[in-house]
Amino acid sequence: MINRIRIIRKQKGMTLADLAEACDPPTTPQTIGRIETGMRTLSTKWMDRIATALGVEPELLVRGESAQTAQVVAALGERGAEALAKVHDALPPTAMGGAGDALMVVQVDYPHGEYRPGDQVWLREIAPEDAGRAVNRDVLVPRKAGRFAFGRLIDRRGDKVGILPPGHGEKQVVVESPAWIAVAEMLVRRL
Known part of the structure:
Protein backbone atom coordinates (compact mmCIF):
# COMPACT_ATOMS: atom_id res chain seq x y z
CA MET A 1 0.00 0.00 0.00
CA ALA A 95 -11.76 14.36 -1.81
CA MET A 96 -10.05 17.34 -0.21
CA GLY A 97 -13.10 18.82 1.50
CA GLY A 98 -14.37 17.88 4.88
CA ALA A 99 -15.77 14.41 5.34
CA GLY A 100 -19.51 14.46 4.82
CA ASP A 101 -19.60 17.79 2.96
CA ALA A 102 -22.31 17.84 0.31
CA LEU A 103 -21.01 18.31 -3.23
CA MET A 104 -23.07 19.35 -6.24
CA VAL A 105 -22.48 20.33 -9.84
CA VAL A 106 -23.99 23.02 -12.08
CA GLN A 107 -23.91 22.03 -15.74
CA VAL A 108 -23.52 24.97 -18.15
CA ASP A 109 -25.66 24.59 -21.30
CA TYR A 110 -25.60 28.21 -22.47
CA PRO A 111 -22.78 30.79 -22.15
CA HIS A 112 -23.07 33.06 -19.11
CA GLY A 113 -20.25 35.49 -18.32
CA GLU A 114 -17.03 33.49 -18.03
CA TYR A 115 -18.83 30.14 -18.24
CA ARG A 116 -19.04 28.25 -21.54
CA PRO A 117 -21.36 25.46 -22.72
CA GLY A 118 -20.01 22.13 -21.51
CA ASP A 119 -18.47 23.57 -18.33
CA GLN A 120 -19.19 22.00 -14.99
CA VAL A 121 -19.04 24.12 -11.85
CA TRP A 122 -18.40 21.97 -8.77
CA LEU A 123 -19.72 23.43 -5.52
CA ARG A 124 -19.55 22.54 -1.82
CA GLU A 125 -22.51 23.20 0.46
CA ILE A 126 -22.14 25.51 3.46
CA ALA A 127 -24.63 26.65 6.09
CA PRO A 128 -26.37 29.99 5.42
CA GLU A 129 -24.84 31.49 8.58
CA ASP A 130 -21.39 30.94 6.99
CA ALA A 131 -22.30 33.05 3.94
CA GLY A 132 -19.86 35.76 4.99
CA ARG A 133 -16.92 33.60 3.89
CA ALA A 134 -18.49 33.19 0.43
CA VAL A 135 -18.81 36.90 -0.43
CA ASN A 136 -17.33 37.64 -3.88
CA ARG A 137 -17.45 33.95 -4.82
CA ASP A 138 -19.85 32.21 -7.19
CA VAL A 139 -22.64 30.38 -5.38
CA LEU A 140 -25.77 28.37 -6.01
CA VAL A 141 -28.72 29.14 -3.73
CA PRO A 142 -32.13 27.40 -3.71
CA ARG A 143 -35.21 29.54 -4.27
CA LYS A 144 -38.91 28.84 -3.99
CA ALA A 145 -40.73 26.48 -6.37
CA GLY A 146 -37.66 24.33 -7.05
CA ARG A 147 -35.68 27.12 -8.70
CA PHE A 148 -32.13 28.32 -8.05
CA ALA A 149 -30.10 31.52 -8.13
CA PHE A 150 -26.53 31.25 -9.44
CA GLY A 151 -23.91 33.98 -9.51
CA ARG A 152 -21.54 36.09 -7.42
CA LEU A 153 -22.56 36.49 -3.77
CA ILE A 154 -22.31 40.25 -3.33
CA ASP A 155 -24.31 40.94 -0.20
CA ARG A 156 -25.46 39.30 3.02
CA ARG A 157 -27.79 41.09 5.40
CA GLY A 158 -29.53 39.18 8.13
CA ASP A 159 -31.26 36.21 6.53
CA LYS A 160 -31.06 37.66 2.98
CA VAL A 161 -28.34 37.11 0.39
CA GLY A 162 -27.77 39.16 -2.77
CA ILE A 163 -26.54 37.34 -5.88
CA LEU A 164 -25.35 38.94 -9.12
CA PRO A 165 -25.92 36.53 -12.06
CA PRO A 166 -22.89 36.04 -14.38
CA GLY A 167 -24.41 37.53 -17.58
CA HIS A 168 -23.94 41.15 -18.69
CA GLY A 169 -26.54 43.65 -17.51
CA GLU A 170 -28.18 41.21 -15.08
CA LYS A 171 -29.91 42.53 -11.97
CA GLN A 172 -29.19 41.40 -8.44
CA VAL A 173 -31.33 38.52 -7.16
CA VAL A 174 -32.21 38.60 -3.46
CA VAL A 175 -33.00 35.30 -1.75
CA GLU A 176 -34.56 35.28 1.71
CA SER A 177 -33.72 32.56 4.23
CA PRO A 178 -31.95 30.11 1.90
CA ALA A 179 -31.85 26.55 3.23
CA TRP A 180 -28.21 26.26 2.11
CA ILE A 181 -25.56 27.93 -0.02
CA ALA A 182 -23.19 26.03 -2.28
CA VAL A 183 -19.85 27.74 -3.00
CA ALA A 184 -18.01 27.14 -6.30
CA GLU A 185 -14.74 25.29 -5.72
CA MET A 186 -13.73 24.01 -9.10
CA LEU A 187 -14.41 24.61 -12.80
CA VAL A 188 -14.14 21.59 -15.09
CA ARG A 189 -13.70 22.57 -18.74
CA ARG A 190 -12.79 20.24 -21.57
CA LEU A 191 -10.09 21.60 -23.85
Missing part, protein backbone atom coordinates in the same frame (compact mmCIF):
# COMPACT_ATOMS: atom_id res chain seq x y z
CA ILE A 2 1.17 3.51 -0.80
CA ASN A 3 0.69 6.07 1.96
CA ARG A 4 -0.60 9.53 0.87
CA ILE A 5 -0.63 11.26 4.26
CA ARG A 6 2.28 13.63 3.45
CA ILE A 7 0.72 14.68 0.12
CA ILE A 8 -2.65 15.42 1.71
CA ARG A 9 -1.07 17.19 4.70
CA LYS A 10 0.96 19.47 2.44
CA GLN A 11 -2.03 20.20 0.17
CA LYS A 12 -3.95 21.23 3.28
CA GLY A 13 -1.06 23.51 4.27
CA MET A 14 -0.38 21.66 7.52
CA THR A 15 2.96 20.95 9.19
CA LEU A 16 3.72 17.70 11.03
CA ALA A 17 3.10 19.61 14.27
CA ASP A 18 -0.26 20.92 13.01
CA LEU A 19 -1.44 17.43 12.09
CA ALA A 20 -0.15 15.93 15.34
CA GLU A 21 -2.04 18.58 17.34
CA ALA A 22 -5.23 18.10 15.27
CA CYS A 23 -5.35 14.37 16.08
CA ASP A 24 -7.72 13.27 18.83
CA PRO A 25 -6.03 12.66 21.20
CA PRO A 26 -3.06 14.76 20.10
CA THR A 27 0.17 12.96 19.26
CA THR A 28 3.74 14.01 18.42
CA PRO A 29 5.07 15.30 15.10
CA GLN A 30 7.66 12.49 15.22
CA THR A 31 4.91 9.85 15.31
CA ILE A 32 3.17 11.41 12.30
CA GLY A 33 6.51 11.59 10.48
CA ARG A 34 7.20 7.91 11.14
CA ILE A 35 3.75 6.93 9.87
CA GLU A 36 4.18 9.08 6.74
CA THR A 37 7.52 7.49 5.90
CA GLY A 38 6.43 3.93 6.68
CA MET A 39 8.74 3.59 9.71
CA ARG A 40 5.62 2.93 11.78
CA THR A 41 2.62 0.83 10.75
CA LEU A 42 -0.48 2.68 9.62
CA SER A 43 -3.21 0.78 11.47
CA THR A 44 -6.92 1.33 10.88
CA LYS A 45 -7.08 3.15 14.22
CA TRP A 46 -4.34 5.57 13.07
CA MET A 47 -6.02 5.92 9.66
CA ASP A 48 -9.24 7.04 11.36
CA ARG A 49 -7.43 9.49 13.69
CA ILE A 50 -5.32 11.05 10.93
CA ALA A 51 -8.17 11.18 8.38
CA THR A 52 -10.41 12.96 10.89
CA ALA A 53 -7.62 15.45 11.65
CA LEU A 54 -7.13 16.09 7.92
CA GLY A 55 -10.88 16.28 7.21
CA VAL A 56 -10.85 13.50 4.59
CA GLU A 57 -12.18 9.96 4.29
CA PRO A 58 -9.74 7.32 5.68
CA GLU A 59 -9.51 5.38 2.41
CA LEU A 60 -7.97 8.45 0.73
CA LEU A 61 -4.85 8.02 2.89
CA VAL A 62 -3.69 4.90 1.04
CA ARG A 63 -3.86 3.31 -2.38
CA GLY A 64 -2.82 -0.04 -3.80
CA GLU A 65 0.53 -0.23 -5.58
CA SER A 66 -1.11 -1.44 -8.81
CA ALA A 67 -3.88 1.18 -8.77
CA GLN A 68 -3.59 3.69 -11.62
CA THR A 69 -3.87 7.32 -10.55
CA ALA A 70 -3.15 10.61 -12.25
CA GLN A 71 0.31 11.93 -11.39
CA VAL A 72 1.50 15.49 -10.81
CA VAL A 73 4.66 15.57 -12.97
CA ALA A 74 5.36 19.27 -13.55
CA ALA A 75 4.66 22.73 -12.19
CA LEU A 76 3.94 25.74 -14.38
CA GLY A 77 5.94 28.59 -12.92
CA GLU A 78 7.26 31.98 -13.98
CA ARG A 79 9.80 30.38 -16.34
CA GLY A 80 7.38 27.85 -17.81
CA ALA A 81 6.81 24.16 -17.13
CA GLU A 82 9.39 22.58 -14.84
CA ALA A 83 9.75 18.99 -13.66
CA LEU A 84 9.00 18.32 -10.01
CA ALA A 85 11.74 16.95 -7.80
CA LYS A 86 9.42 14.06 -6.98
CA VAL A 87 6.30 12.95 -8.88
CA HIS A 88 3.26 12.39 -6.63
CA ASP A 89 -0.41 11.37 -6.85
CA ALA A 90 -2.90 13.99 -7.98
CA LEU A 91 -5.70 13.86 -5.44
CA PRO A 92 -9.23 14.57 -6.66
CA PRO A 93 -10.40 17.99 -5.44
CA THR A 94 -13.67 16.44 -4.34
Whole structure:
Protein backbone atom coordinates (compact mmCIF):
# COMPACT_ATOMS: atom_id res chain seq x y z
CA MET A 1 0.00 0.00 0.00
CA ILE A 2 1.17 3.51 -0.80
CA ASN A 3 0.69 6.07 1.96
CA ARG A 4 -0.60 9.53 0.87
CA ILE A 5 -0.63 11.26 4.26
CA ARG A 6 2.28 13.63 3.45
CA ILE A 7 0.72 14.68 0.12
CA ILE A 8 -2.65 15.42 1.71
CA ARG A 9 -1.07 17.19 4.70
CA LYS A 10 0.96 19.47 2.44
CA GLN A 11 -2.03 20.20 0.17
CA LYS A 12 -3.95 21.23 3.28
CA GLY A 13 -1.06 23.51 4.27
CA MET A 14 -0.38 21.66 7.52
CA THR A 15 2.96 20.95 9.19
CA LEU A 16 3.72 17.70 11.03
CA ALA A 17 3.10 19.61 14.27
CA ASP A 18 -0.26 20.92 13.01
CA LEU A 19 -1.44 17.43 12.09
CA ALA A 20 -0.15 15.93 15.34
CA GLU A 21 -2.04 18.58 17.34
CA ALA A 22 -5.23 18.10 15.27
CA CYS A 23 -5.35 14.37 16.08
CA ASP A 24 -7.72 13.27 18.83
CA PRO A 25 -6.03 12.66 21.20
CA PRO A 26 -3.06 14.76 20.10
CA THR A 27 0.17 12.96 19.26
CA THR A 28 3.74 14.01 18.42
CA PRO A 29 5.07 15.30 15.10
CA GLN A 30 7.66 12.49 15.22
CA THR A 31 4.91 9.85 15.31
CA ILE A 32 3.17 11.41 12.30
CA GLY A 33 6.51 11.59 10.48
CA ARG A 34 7.20 7.91 11.14
CA ILE A 35 3.75 6.93 9.87
CA GLU A 36 4.18 9.08 6.74
CA THR A 37 7.52 7.49 5.90
CA GLY A 38 6.43 3.93 6.68
CA MET A 39 8.74 3.59 9.71
CA ARG A 40 5.62 2.93 11.78
CA THR A 41 2.62 0.83 10.75
CA LEU A 42 -0.48 2.68 9.62
CA SER A 43 -3.21 0.78 11.47
CA THR A 44 -6.92 1.33 10.88
CA LYS A 45 -7.08 3.15 14.22
CA TRP A 46 -4.34 5.57 13.07
CA MET A 47 -6.02 5.92 9.66
CA ASP A 48 -9.24 7.04 11.36
CA ARG A 49 -7.43 9.49 13.69
CA ILE A 50 -5.32 11.05 10.93
CA ALA A 51 -8.17 11.18 8.38
CA THR A 52 -10.41 12.96 10.89
CA ALA A 53 -7.62 15.45 11.65
CA LEU A 54 -7.13 16.09 7.92
CA GLY A 55 -10.88 16.28 7.21
CA VAL A 56 -10.85 13.50 4.59
CA GLU A 57 -12.18 9.96 4.29
CA PRO A 58 -9.74 7.32 5.68
CA GLU A 59 -9.51 5.38 2.41
CA LEU A 60 -7.97 8.45 0.73
CA LEU A 61 -4.85 8.02 2.89
CA VAL A 62 -3.69 4.90 1.04
CA ARG A 63 -3.86 3.31 -2.38
CA GLY A 64 -2.82 -0.04 -3.80
CA GLU A 65 0.53 -0.23 -5.58
CA SER A 66 -1.11 -1.44 -8.81
CA ALA A 67 -3.88 1.18 -8.77
CA GLN A 68 -3.59 3.69 -11.62
CA THR A 69 -3.87 7.32 -10.55
CA ALA A 70 -3.15 10.61 -12.25
CA GLN A 71 0.31 11.93 -11.39
CA VAL A 72 1.50 15.49 -10.81
CA VAL A 73 4.66 15.57 -12.97
CA ALA A 74 5.36 19.27 -13.55
CA ALA A 75 4.66 22.73 -12.19
CA LEU A 76 3.94 25.74 -14.38
CA GLY A 77 5.94 28.59 -12.92
CA GLU A 78 7.26 31.98 -13.98
CA ARG A 79 9.80 30.38 -16.34
CA GLY A 80 7.38 27.85 -17.81
CA ALA A 81 6.81 24.16 -17.13
CA GLU A 82 9.39 22.58 -14.84
CA ALA A 83 9.75 18.99 -13.66
CA LEU A 84 9.00 18.32 -10.01
CA ALA A 85 11.74 16.95 -7.80
CA LYS A 86 9.42 14.06 -6.98
CA VAL A 87 6.30 12.95 -8.88
CA HIS A 88 3.26 12.39 -6.63
CA ASP A 89 -0.41 11.37 -6.85
CA ALA A 90 -2.90 13.99 -7.98
CA LEU A 91 -5.70 13.86 -5.44
CA PRO A 92 -9.23 14.57 -6.66
CA PRO A 93 -10.40 17.99 -5.44
CA THR A 94 -13.67 16.44 -4.34
CA ALA A 95 -11.76 14.36 -1.81
CA MET A 96 -10.05 17.34 -0.21
CA GLY A 97 -13.10 18.82 1.50
CA GLY A 98 -14.37 17.88 4.88
CA ALA A 99 -15.77 14.41 5.34
CA GLY A 100 -19.51 14.46 4.82
CA ASP A 101 -19.60 17.79 2.96
CA ALA A 102 -22.31 17.84 0.31
CA LEU A 103 -21.01 18.31 -3.23
CA MET A 104 -23.07 19.35 -6.24
CA VAL A 105 -22.48 20.33 -9.84
CA VAL A 106 -23.99 23.02 -12.08
CA GLN A 107 -23.91 22.03 -15.74
CA VAL A 108 -23.52 24.97 -18.15
CA ASP A 109 -25.66 24.59 -21.30
CA TYR A 110 -25.60 28.21 -22.47
CA PRO A 111 -22.78 30.79 -22.15
CA HIS A 112 -23.07 33.06 -19.11
CA GLY A 113 -20.25 35.49 -18.32
CA GLU A 114 -17.03 33.49 -18.03
CA TYR A 115 -18.83 30.14 -18.24
CA ARG A 116 -19.04 28.25 -21.54
CA PRO A 117 -21.36 25.46 -22.72
CA GLY A 118 -20.01 22.13 -21.51
CA ASP A 119 -18.47 23.57 -18.33
CA GLN A 120 -19.19 22.00 -14.99
CA VAL A 121 -19.04 24.12 -11.85
CA TRP A 122 -18.40 21.97 -8.77
CA LEU A 123 -19.72 23.43 -5.52
CA ARG A 124 -19.55 22.54 -1.82
CA GLU A 125 -22.51 23.20 0.46
CA ILE A 126 -22.14 25.51 3.46
CA ALA A 127 -24.63 26.65 6.09
CA PRO A 128 -26.37 29.99 5.42
CA GLU A 129 -24.84 31.49 8.58
CA ASP A 130 -21.39 30.94 6.99
CA ALA A 131 -22.30 33.05 3.94
CA GLY A 132 -19.86 35.76 4.99
CA ARG A 133 -16.92 33.60 3.89
CA ALA A 134 -18.49 33.19 0.43
CA VAL A 135 -18.81 36.90 -0.43
CA ASN A 136 -17.33 37.64 -3.88
CA ARG A 137 -17.45 33.95 -4.82
CA ASP A 138 -19.85 32.21 -7.19
CA VAL A 139 -22.64 30.38 -5.38
CA LEU A 140 -25.77 28.37 -6.01
CA VAL A 141 -28.72 29.14 -3.73
CA PRO A 142 -32.13 27.40 -3.71
CA ARG A 143 -35.21 29.54 -4.27
CA LYS A 144 -38.91 28.84 -3.99
CA ALA A 145 -40.73 26.48 -6.37
CA GLY A 146 -37.66 24.33 -7.05
CA ARG A 147 -35.68 27.12 -8.70
CA PHE A 148 -32.13 28.32 -8.05
CA ALA A 149 -30.10 31.52 -8.13
CA PHE A 150 -26.53 31.25 -9.44
CA GLY A 151 -23.91 33.98 -9.51
CA ARG A 152 -21.54 36.09 -7.42
CA LEU A 153 -22.56 36.49 -3.77
CA ILE A 154 -22.31 40.25 -3.33
CA ASP A 155 -24.31 40.94 -0.20
CA ARG A 156 -25.46 39.30 3.02
CA ARG A 157 -27.79 41.09 5.40
CA GLY A 158 -29.53 39.18 8.13
CA ASP A 159 -31.26 36.21 6.53
CA LYS A 160 -31.06 37.66 2.98
CA VAL A 161 -28.34 37.11 0.39
CA GLY A 162 -27.77 39.16 -2.77
CA ILE A 163 -26.54 37.34 -5.88
CA LEU A 164 -25.35 38.94 -9.12
CA PRO A 165 -25.92 36.53 -12.06
CA PRO A 166 -22.89 36.04 -14.38
CA GLY A 167 -24.41 37.53 -17.58
CA HIS A 168 -23.94 41.15 -18.69
CA GLY A 169 -26.54 43.65 -17.51
CA GLU A 170 -28.18 41.21 -15.08
CA LYS A 171 -29.91 42.53 -11.97
CA GLN A 172 -29.19 41.40 -8.44
CA VAL A 173 -31.33 38.52 -7.16
CA VAL A 174 -32.21 38.60 -3.46
CA VAL A 175 -33.00 35.30 -1.75
CA GLU A 176 -34.56 35.28 1.71
CA SER A 177 -33.72 32.56 4.23
CA PRO A 178 -31.95 30.11 1.90
CA ALA A 179 -31.85 26.55 3.23
CA TRP A 180 -28.21 26.26 2.11
CA ILE A 181 -25.56 27.93 -0.02
CA ALA A 182 -23.19 26.03 -2.28
CA VAL A 183 -19.85 27.74 -3.00
CA ALA A 184 -18.01 27.14 -6.30
CA GLU A 185 -14.74 25.29 -5.72
CA MET A 186 -13.73 24.01 -9.10
CA LEU A 187 -14.41 24.61 -12.80
CA VAL A 188 -14.14 21.59 -15.09
CA ARG A 189 -13.70 22.57 -18.74
CA ARG A 190 -12.79 20.24 -21.57
CA LEU A 191 -10.09 21.60 -23.85
